[in-house]
Amino acid sequence: MWEEAIINKIRAGNPAGLEGLMDRYLPYVSAVVWNILRNAMSVEDGEEIVSDVFLAAWNRPEALRAGSVKAWLGAVARNKAKNRLRQISLTLPLEEDALDIPGPDDPPGEYERAVERQQVRQAVDSLPGPDREIFLRHYYYAQTVQEIARQMGLNESTIKTKLRRGRMKLKDILTREGFLREA
Amino acid sequence: MKRNISDLLDRYPAEDVELGGNTPYSPTRIKEITMKNIHTETKSRKRGFKPAHLLVAAAVAAAFTVSALAAGRMFGAGELFQDFFAAEDGSLSQGQLDAIDQLGHVAGKTAAQLPAAVTQNGATITPLAVIADENIYYIRLRVEAPAGTALPDLDGDTQGYYQLPATLESPEGSYMEFGYNQVRTILTDDDPTDNRKEFVLCFCTLEGETDLKFNDGVPKTLTISGLWIQSPDKEYTPIFTGDFIFDFGLSFQSQTISLDAEGLTWHDELLDYTNTIQSLSLSPLSLTYRVDCSLPVNNNIGPAFGDIKIVLKDGTVFFSEAQDYDAMRQYIQSSPVTLPITGEPTGVFQNYIPFDQPLDLSQVDYVQYGENKIPVNAG
Numbered sequence: 420m421w422e423e424a425i426i427n428k429i430r431a432g433n434p435a436g437l438e439g440l441m442d443r444y445l446p447y448v449s450a451v452v453w454n455i456l457r458n459a460m461s462v463e464d465g466e467e468i469v470s471d472v473f474l475a476a477w478n479r480p481e482a483l484r485a486g487s488v489k490a491w492l493g494a495v496a497r498n499k500a501k502n503r504l505r506q507i508s509l510t511l512p513l514e515e516d517a518l519d520i521p522g523p524d525d526p527p528g529e530y531e532r533a534v535e536r537q538q539v540r541q542a543v544d545s546l547p548g549p550d551r552e553i554f555l556r557h558y559y560y561a562q563t564v565q566e567i568a569r570q571m572g573l574n575e576s577t578i579k580t581k582l583r584r585g586r587m588k589l590k591d592i593l594t595r596e597g598f599l600r601e602a
Numbered sequence: 603m604k605r606n607i608s609d610l611l612d613r614y615p616a617e618d619v620e621l622g623g624n625t626p627y628s629p630t631r632i633k634e635i636t637m638k639n640i641h642t643e644t645k646s647r648k649r650g651f652k653p654a655h656l657l658v659a660a661a662v663a664a665a666f667t668v669s670a671l672a673a674g675r676m677f678g679a680g681e682l683f684q685d686f687f688a689a690e691d692g693s694l695s696q697g698q699l700d701a702i703d704q705l706g707h708v709a710g711k712t713a714a715q716l717p718a719a720v721t722q723n724g725a726t727i728t729p730l731a732v733i734a735d736e737n738i739y740y741i742r743l744r745v746e747a748p749a750g751t752a753l754p755d756l757d758g759d760t761q762g763y764y765q766l767p768a769t770l771e772s773p774e775g776s777y778m779e780f781g782y783n784q785v786r787t788i789l790t791d792d793d794p795t796d797n798r799k800e801f802v803l804c805f806c807t808l809e810g811e812t813d814l815k816f817n818d819g820v821p822k823t824l825t826i827s828g829l830w831i832q833s834p835d836k837e838y839t840p841i842f843t844g845d846f847i848f849d850f851g852l853s854f855q856s857q858t859i860s861l862d863a864e865g866l867t868w869h870d871e872l873l874d875y876t877n878t879i880q881s882l883s884l885s886p887l888s889l890t891y892r893v894d895c896s897l898p899v900n901n902n903i904g905p906a907f908g909d910i911k912i913v914l915k916d917g918t919v920f921f922s923e924a925q926d927y928d929a930m931r932q933y934i935q936s937s938p939v940t941l942p943i944t945g946e947p948t949g950v951f952q953n954y955i956p957f958d959q960p961l962d963l964s965q966v967d968y969v970q971y972g973e974n975k976i977p978v979n980a981g
Contacts (some may be wrong), residue, residue: 430827431827431828431843432765432827432828432830432840433830433838433840434637434640434765434769434830434832434838435838437636437637437640438633438637440703441632441633442635445629445632445633446625446629447621447829449627449629450621450622450623450625451621452625453625453627454621454758459933460628462628464627465625465627466627466628466631466632466635466743467635468633469627469632470632470636470639472634473632473636474639474640477640477767478767478768478769479769480769481771482767489618490615490616490618493616494616495614495617497612498612501608501612504904505904507929509902509903509904509933510608510900510902510903510904512607512938513606513607513608513703516606516607516608517604517605517607517899517900517945517946518604518605518606518610519604519946533818535610536613536614537745539610539611539613539614540614540615543611543614546786552619555611555614555616555619556619556621557610558607558608559608559611559614559616560619560621561608561701562621566623570622570623576963586607589607589610593605593610
């Protein structure tokens with residue numbers, strides 16, 4: 420109900436809607452951006468990216484759906500922060516982020532990418548609840564192993580073990596898809 | 603084939619995870635930037651520079667009710683966008699004006715018609731001219747508030763900002779990913795006591811995230827929901843509201859030239875990787891590149907395009923960008939990176955660089971990419 424009202428205000432071009440959105444989600448969007456950028460950029464640059472996320476909501480109100488506004492903001496924040504990191508030639512310092520998948524080196528076409536997205540979702544969704552949360556906290560939200568351990572009350576070796584299981588599951592499913600593509 | 607897990611998750615529907623923890627970002631400052639930007643994206647241009655023929659255009663506009671048509675009959679897209687592109691740096695050359703003329707459509711002038719003016723609740727919005735290449739789309743609009751409502755130039759610090767909320771859409775299914783950023787600019791007003799203001803809306807495709815193209819003739823629907831003023835105290839006052847909808851179904855004459863650059867390389871001396879150009883093209887509005895990059899995929903550093911320079915026939919450097927090795931060294935010192943970086947190469951990626959002013963392709967002598975001089979002969 421609240422989200423619907425906020426979306427309607429933004430769609431009507433009422434800036435109070437944007438302020439309402441920021442009042443609720445600014446801490447979350449800031450955390451998404453900060454986790455990715457850390458000290459690779461100045462605080463001011465990071466704040467601008469957070470601001471850009473809310474400007475994107477203002478400029479594309481048709482993309483906002485009641486019930487999934489927070490997820491949309493998170494995805495936009497993540498993409499914008501990652502893009503900015505790429506522009507200064509940096510990438511995320513994650514645990515064994517590069518996955519070696521058998522398959523053609525050519526950039527995948529639209530169909531292959533769509534299939535790949537489906538496979539990635541299948542792999543992540545098949546992880547048990549806590550494992551999935553750990554996997555997403557690290558590879559989606561770029562939280563460090565230490566941060567995840569602290570927030571979830573687990574020790575670091577447990578986190579690393581669960582991340583390794585997630586990587587194996589993802590590689591397993593994508594490898595099978597790669598085989599199908601080659602066949 | 604190496605794939606980053608982080609990249610594979612780019613399209614994963616994010617879950618509602620409580621991230622917790624503090625960030626050094628200031629919520630107050632972010633709010634201020636954002637609310638200001640829904641106008642600094644509508645930033646006021648400095649008064650002062652105003653080409654003589656645009657003053658004539660203003661006079662014409664004052665004399666006729668349908669001023670867009672009047673202006674359109676007299677001026678090309680180049681002249682109608684000159685004060686937008688040249689407000690900070692002086693006037694454009696005839697070649698730059700001609701380049702924009704050929705890229706664009708003007709109300710009442712070109713064979714392809716711009717959408718008609720829309721009037722709602724006593725207010726009228728009129729598309730005056732559009733220009734586009736595949737990456738960038740500029741739309742110049744005249745906004746007329748209801749009669750008797752003055753639209754003065756506003757001082758942002760003391761009076762606030764105008765807002766013109768706008769969205770762009772294409773029919774469902776036209777593109778896999780429809781992604782853009784938007785910047786709005788309010789043009790200088792010669793009569794701050796009247797009810798007219800002119801705006802330029804600029805839409806830019808999201809780099810590497812969308813297959814949206816602006817010059818392909820696929821219909822683009824622009825929706826504007828009114829005009830607002832935000833005061834410095836962040837109070838919002840609608841001047842008028844409504845659904846001002848414009849269907850732009852225009853194809854644009856492509857001015858893009860492909861350069862003979864395939865196989866040319868740039869080497870990053872610090873990180874010791876090489877980019878090999880697969881394609882490189884120039885339009886008056888942007889440079890588009892596709893390169894095969896040998897930088898090993900790693901957890902800390904991604905690829906740059908490299909040192910690029912566009913040099914005109916009179917020796918002027920139109921655009922220049924170079925790798926900042928000092929900043930990179932500083933980063934490496936504070937990161938876990940050890941050189942040399944090893945592993946599977948990054949592979950192919952594509953991106954574009956937008957220009958602040960239009961590029962007269964006929965005046966380009968060469969493009970310098972690293973040590974390579976790429977001659978440009980655009981006739």
